[in-house]
Amino acid sequence: MRRRIAPILLTLVVVALGITALTARPDREAPGRTADFVVLAGVAGLRWEDVDPQTTPTLWRMAQDGSIGSLSVRSAHRPTCPVDGWLTLGAGSYAAWNGSRQSGGCPPAQVTVEQPDGIGANLPDQESVVLHNQERLPWGTVPGALSESVRCSVAVGPGAAVAAARPFGRVDRYAPALPADPAGLLGSCVLSIVDLGTVAGEDPVARAAAARAADARLARVLAARPPRSLVLVAGVSDTEAPSRLHVAVADGPGWERGWLTSASTGREGYLQLVDLAPTALTALGRPMPERLFLGRPAESVGGRPADLAAAIAAPADADREAAAQRRVADWFFTLLAGAQVLLAVAVLPLLRRARRHAGPYGPEPVSPRVVAVVELLLIAAALAVPAALLADAVPWWRGDHAGVYFAGVTVALLVAGTAVVRLAPGHAATLGPLGAVAGLTTLTVGMDVLTGARLQLNGVVGYSALEGGRYAGLGTVGLGVFLAGALLSAGWLAQRVRRSWRPPVMVAVGGAAVLVVGSPYLGADPIGAIALTAGLSVAAAISAGGWLTISRLAWATMAGLALTIGFAVLDLRRPAAERGSLGRFLAAVGDGTGGLTVHRSSTANFETLVNSPLTVLALAGALLVWFALLQPWGGLMRLFGIYPAMRAAMAGTAVAAVTGGVLGGDALDVAGAAAAVVVPMAALAALRVLDHSTDRTLPDAGRQRDEGPGGTGDGSGGDSGGGPDLPTPTGAGAGTRTPDRGAEPTAAPTPPAPRSPGPDTGAQGPTAGTAAGERAPAGRSSTEVTAS
Numbered sequence: 001m002r003r004r005i006a007p008i009l010l011t012l013v014v015v016a017l018g019i020t021a022l023t024a025r026p027d028r029e030a031p032g033r034t035a036d037f038v039v040l041a042g043v044a045g046l047r048w049e050d051v052d053p054q055t056t057p058t059l060w061r062m063a064q065d066g067s068i069g070s071l072s073v074r075s076a077h078r079p080t081c082p083v084d085g086w087l088t089l090g091a092g093s094y095a096a097w098n099g100s101r102q103s104g105g106c107p108p109a110q111v112t113v114e115q116p117d118g119i120g121a122n123l124p125d126q127e128s129v130v131l132h133n134q135e136r137l138p139w140g141t142v143p144g145a146l147s148e149s150v151r152c153s154v155a156v157g158p159g160a161a162v163a164a165a166r167p168f169g170r171v172d173r174y175a176p177a178l179p180a181d182p183a184g185l186l187g188s189c190v191l192s193i194v195d196l197g198t199v200a201g202e203d204p205v206a207r208a209a210a211a212r213a214a215d216a217r218l219a220r221v222l223a224a225r226p227p228r229s230l231v232l233v234a235g236v237s238d239t240e241a242p243s244r245l246h247v248a249v250a251d252g253p254g255w256e257r258g259w260l261t262s263a264s265t266g267r268e269g270y271l272q273l274v275d276l277a278p279t280a281l282t283a284l285g286r287p288m289p290e291r292l293f294l295g296r297p298a299e300s301v302g303g304r305p306a307d308l309a310a311a312i313a314a315p316a317d318a319d320r321e322a323a324a325q326r327r328v329a330d331w332f333f334t335l336l337a338g339a340q341v342l343l344a345v346a347v348l349p350l351l352r353r354a355r356r357h358a359g360p361y362g363p364e365p366v367s368p369r370v371v372a373v374v375e376l377l378l379i380a381a382a383l384a385v386p387a388a389l390l391a392d393a394v395p396w397w398r399g400d401h402a403g404v405y406f407a408g409v410t411v412a413l414l415v416a417g418t419a420v421v422r423l424a425p426g427h428a429a430t431l432g433p434l435g436a437v438a439g440l441t442t443l444t445v446g447m448d449v450l451t452g453a454r455l456q457l458n459g460v461v462g463y464s465a466l467e468g469g470r471y472a473g474l475g476t477v478g479l480g481v482f483l484a485g486a487l488l489s490a491g492w493l494a495q496r497v498r499r500s501w502r503p504p505v506m507v508a509v510g511g512a513a514v515l516v517v518g519s520p521y522l523g524a525d526p527i528g529a530i531a532l533t534a535g536l537s538v539a540a541a542i543s544a545g546g547w548l549t550i551s552r553l554a555w556a557t558m559a560g561l562a563l564t565i566g567f568a569v570l571d572l573r574r575p576a577a578e579r580g581s582l583g584r585f586l587a588a589v590g591d592g593t594g595g596l597t598v599h600r601s602s603t604a605n606f607e608t609l610v611n612s613p614l615t616v617l618a619l620a621g622a623l624l625v626w627f628a629l630l631q632p633w634g635g636l637m638r639l640f641g642i643y644p645a646m647r648a649a650m651a652g653t654a655v656a657a658v659t660g661g662v663l664g665g666d667a668l669d670v671a672g673a674a675a676a677v678v679v680p681m682a683a684l685a686a687l688r689v690l691d692h693s694t695d696r697t698l699p700d701a702g703r704q705r706d707e708g709p710g711g712t713g714d715g716s717g718g719d720s721g722g723g724p725d726l727p728t729p730t731g732a733g734a735g736t737r738t739p740d741r742g743a744e745p746t747a748a749p750t751p752p753a754p755r756s757p758g759p760d761t762g763a764q765g766p767t768a769g770t771a772a773g774e775r776a777p778a779g780r781s782s783t784e785v786t787a788s
Helices: 002-023 057-065 082-091 126-136 158-164 204-223 273-284 308-354 368-382 384-391 402-423 432-450 476-494 499-518 526-542 550-572 581-590 594-611 613-629 636-642 644-663 669-691 699-707
Strands: 037-044 067-072 153-156 173-175 191-198 229-234 246-251 259-262 270-272 298-301
Touching: 037 082, 037 158, 037 204, 037 273, 057 204, 057 229, 057 246, 057 308, 067 308, 082 158, 082 191, 082 273, 153 158, 158 191, 191 204, 204 229, 229 273, 259 270, 270 273, 273 298, 308 368, 308 384, 308 402, 308 613, 308 669, 368 384, 368 402, 368 432, 368 669, 384 402, 384 432, 384 476, 384 669, 402 432, 432 476, 432 499, 432 669, 476 499, 476 526, 476 644, 476 669, 499 526, 499 644, 526 644, 613 669, 636 644, 636 669, 644 669
Parallel strands: 037 191, 037 229, 067 259, 067 270, 153 173, 153 191
Antiparallel strands: 067 246, 229 246, 259 298
């Protein structure tokens, strides 16, 4: 009865933890109406490094009184050229102007603006632009959705005309340039969009001159602004590759001296270009269009330094870090993938020769020094991603040679982490390095998440604000290494307790990880929490031994489905603007637009699959496991037989990583990040298990062990309560395997074969076929002792 009830109870616990994590939301008041007029003023290419009291005095005073932030200008085209930025601003969703593109740059804008009546304007190309965005791009964007949501709008300049044009091309009121006194024009409609110019190039003198001219036009706008108005100044686009973060300033009632943020970023001081359209409508008290914007209304939050220079230094530094991150991240993951592939190739001959032979003949064993060096390299490989994450605590991006500084800091941290694992107590045990690496990985990523995920934002192994995908919580790489570290830690701890306690230990540790991943206060990744729940259910089901049967797989599937359905139901009951990704997808399915979401996800999966170095890591890890470690000579099957909790942890990691990557649109990136931790540790543990493959059982040593304080009645080997990491018995049985309580002694104990010194794992498990007359220990199923 207990065996039948246990899966049900564990499923309920996992589901309850997951729903608790996913449904809790920070208490926030929804932004409301704050203005009677809104003026959106855009300057293509304007960055925070262009703003200072001498060059841009008007913008400086406006930033002093209002709220500021870093603007991510992602659109449907990369880089976001000026015409794409203006079109995205007016659409409230990722958009792009149709036409040819030059590689890595922005062609001159070719926008035709006709003025048939001298009041408004017409864009004859608008119809083809709408068709291009509706039929060829995966977001279903409607250009002109912002102007369609108000009765009347004003556009000043060609860029503003692109943003203000309705879907059929009509601009309500248009002026090709800003008049000397624009008061009448700006007060004629509740929404005005003004093109203040462009700041382009990298020449400081040219940029300063362009910024000064834009600031002079902004001074005329502020002098003529309507009463009770909100003025938003934004660097609406890039002007060349690579992308950068840009200026965002809001000035008006309720926007005093704060940081700009929105629900789409969840990070103070960060805003997206697609947030400007819903911000304008919310400030005016107007309803959103039926097809929701991708962006969310911005708001002002406190915590900004009183000194404006200090406040501006933060987004300017973030821009430098984000620019350096992209360059460094490419070669870091390329080197990591190459190093792990080379290391996997180097491990193969060691695996073939690691197995001890009981007879007088056999291949010469590998030198213990070589094995020790390879073990250190495997530990370093597994710690590479956590070390790179910690490296972002040092401002390496501020130097002229950012990549060199990052490499130096990462190598120093990697050496320190490897030394900690090597000198940790229990390193000589079979699972000692694995447990230490898993614990360090979980602790590193977990502490970063608990402190606001500041190391992942714009970090080399984190996520970039320039990509516009994530600004807070766990990123793709962070999710992969965290779920791998958490499940391996859970398996390592579960292996040290009695068999009946292993599933609860897995659920306790894994459930805490689900809370960290899914909580909107912490990881803010509901897809990752659902995937981790599925992997945890699999791990808990087989942690006590045996294989993944149909019934166990059914309970694991039910846990994942129950969590998904429970969260979906609660998420759909929220207001549309507060729903998560799952709730928005189900709502889109209900109104017939869910195909766009599926198309976007499949497109993202394919692009990530073919372009990411993490794909190489995932595939190389899978090949090493399948064609080497899982072979009779590879040692992993033997490891799984002796340590069933570790088999459960690795199986759960595979399920969670693949599920999270596919559902999140990250293809094999999550699996690649998890493989960077799991595969080196699996190879190291397999080497150590093979090193003890000829250990024999002695009945006297078994009785001593059963009578000693470490005996639990569940066996003294890897499947015991504390067996794998306890010291080896001394005396005649030193270096030998001790049987489980109740096991029949072997008819003729065989003395251990001569062997070179190596890491002492305590008491290692026997395998069928190592010697005639050996038996599987009592109390363990035959599936837990695999043939060598």
